[in-house]
Amino acid sequence: MPSIFRKDLFQGQVAIVTGGGSGIGLATATTLGELGAKIAICGRKKEKLDAAAETLAKRGIEVFADACDIREMEQVTAFVAAVKEKLGTASVLVNNAGGQFPTTAETVSARGWEAVVRNNLNGTFFMTQSVANLHMIPAKRGRVVNVIANVARGFPGMVHTGAARAGVENMTKTLAIEWAQYNVQVNAVAPGVIRTSGTDQYPPELLELSRERTPMKRLGTAGEVAQLIAYLASDAAFFVTGVTWYIDGGAHLWGDNWIIADAEPPPPPAIVAELAKE
Numbered sequence: 001m002p003s004i005f006r007k008d009l010f011q012g013q014v015a016i017v018t019g020g021g022s023g024i025g026l027a028t029a030t031t032l033g034e035l036g037a038k039i040a041i042c043g044r045k046k047e048k049l050d051a052a053a054e055t056l057a058k059r060g061i062e063v064f065a066d067a068c069d070i071r072e073m074e075q076v077t078a079f080v081a082a083v084k085e086k087l088g089t090a091s092v093l094v095n096n097a098g099g100q101f102p103t104t105a106e107t108v109s110a111r112g113w114e115a116v117v118r119n120n121l122n123g124t125f126f127m128t129q130s131v132a133n134l135h136m137i138p139a140k141r142g143r144v145v146n147v148i149a150n151v152a153r154g155f156p157g158m159v160h161t162g163a164a165r166a167g168v169e170n171m172t173k174t175l176a177i178e179w180a181q182y183n184v185q186v187n188a189v190a191p192g193v194i195r196t197s198g199t200d201q202y203p204p205e206l207l208e209l210s211r212e213r214t215p216m217k218r219l220g221t222a223g224e225v226a227q228l229i230a231y232l233a234s235d236a237a238f239f240v241t242g243v244t245w246y247i248d249g250g251a252h253l254w255g256d257n258w259i260i261a262d263a264e265p266p267p268p269p270a271i272v273a274e275l276a277k278e
């Protein structure tokens with residue numbers, strides 16, 4: 001995707017992109033790298049990261065890639081220290097790693113719930129705290145962009161991730177206030193349904209339903225999300241903090257992925273009929 005940004009926008013800066021081995025993370029790493037940033041990426045699968053690092057290097061981007069499960073604090077601490085040693089002090093953190101699986105609220109197992117909450121909420125906090133303490137707060141400079149999801153009207157069909165992402169959205173506001181004194185801005189982006197290696201794992205009929213239920217009648221691209229992240233990571237967004245930016249073709253305002261059955265609901269309690277008489 002051609003960029004609207006100045007070629008040297010991130011020259012001399014170091015950007016960490018979690019989950020940078022694929023999808024939105026790789027598109028973001030590519031965008032920031034092509035705008036001059038040195039890039040650090042992490043993920044759980046080393047092979048995927050190595051392939052992504054090769055792609056980035058071929059584009060002339062200086063890159064450091066290492067395996068790190070963001071749910072494990074020791075792995076996070078080690079990765080964040082390695083970034084400092086290999087590339088220098090990071091001024092940009094994109095918390096993009098995450099994921100979940102479709103489920104109903106009544107059937108999700110305790111382990112399934114925990115896996116998703118740890119991945120999206122705990123992992124994002126561990127990484128943010130670690131990068132802030134080692135890189136951004138001492139340097140008095142930082143931009144954090146949290147990738148969440150369209151949870152504006154709940155997330156029926158994925159209760160675990162809805163709850164975890166709402167937690168990250170609230171955390172975004174808190175950190176924006178606590179860290180304003182350190183010149184660290186914290187924002188979130190909330191993608192609608194974006195075609196990536198991640199959504200390729202979803203049933204095609206669910207994605208088609210999502211497309212139909214999106215006012216703009218299409219799915220987004222990873223490149224589009226990367227451009228929004230680049231803006232929020234740039235100096236142009238210096239006075240922007242604590243805000244969630246939707247990039248979803250209008251889907252947070254209209255259109256549901258959750259079909260409410262047409263069946264007659266159970267009768268209301270008697271008091272409702274009594275009140276209707278008055």
Ligand SMILES: CCCCCCCCC/C=C/C(=O)SCCNC(=O)CCNC(=O)[C@H](O)C(C)(C)COP(=O)(O)OP(=O)(O)OC[C@H]1O[C@@H](n2cnc3c(N)ncnc32)[C@H](O)[C@@H]1OP(=O)(O)O
Nearest residue numbers: 098099100101102109111112115116119157198199210257
């Ligand atoms: C509806 C509206 C759509 C709306 C239309 C579509 C909208 C899409 C919007 C969002 C799109 C994206 O985010 S796309 C990005 C998607 N990418 C990903 O999700 C990749 C990352 N995800 C993951 O790694 C996994 O999903 C996650 C659970 C988070 C972490 O996996 P782990 O390996 O740590 O966990 P495991 O040890 O395997 O499993 C722990 C428990 O979770 C359960 N579990 C794991 N995967 C499961 C699965 N697919 N189905 C059931 N249960 C699962 C296991 O059964 C275990 O519980 P027990 O069985 O009880 O032991």
Ligand SMILES: NC(=O)C1=CN([C@@H]2O[C@H](COP(=O)(O)OP(=O)(O)OC[C@H]3O[C@@H](n4cnc5c(N)ncnc54)[C@H](OP(=O)(O)O)[C@@H]3O)[C@@H](O)[C@H]2O)C=CC1
Nearest residue numbers: 019022023024043044045069070097098149193194196198
């Ligand atoms: N595509 C979409 O429609 C939407 C996506 N999102 C969110 O955007 C982000 C990017 O998703 P997308 O690019 O679509 O999908 P991908 O599955 O391609 O990307 C997810 C990335 O996160 C990494 N990851 C997942 N869990 C961990 C972990 N515990 N530690 C480290 N890395 C991890 C994965 O790498 P690895 O497997 O190697 O660990 C992978 O590279 C995710 O948070 C996703 O939930 C939100 C709304 C919609």
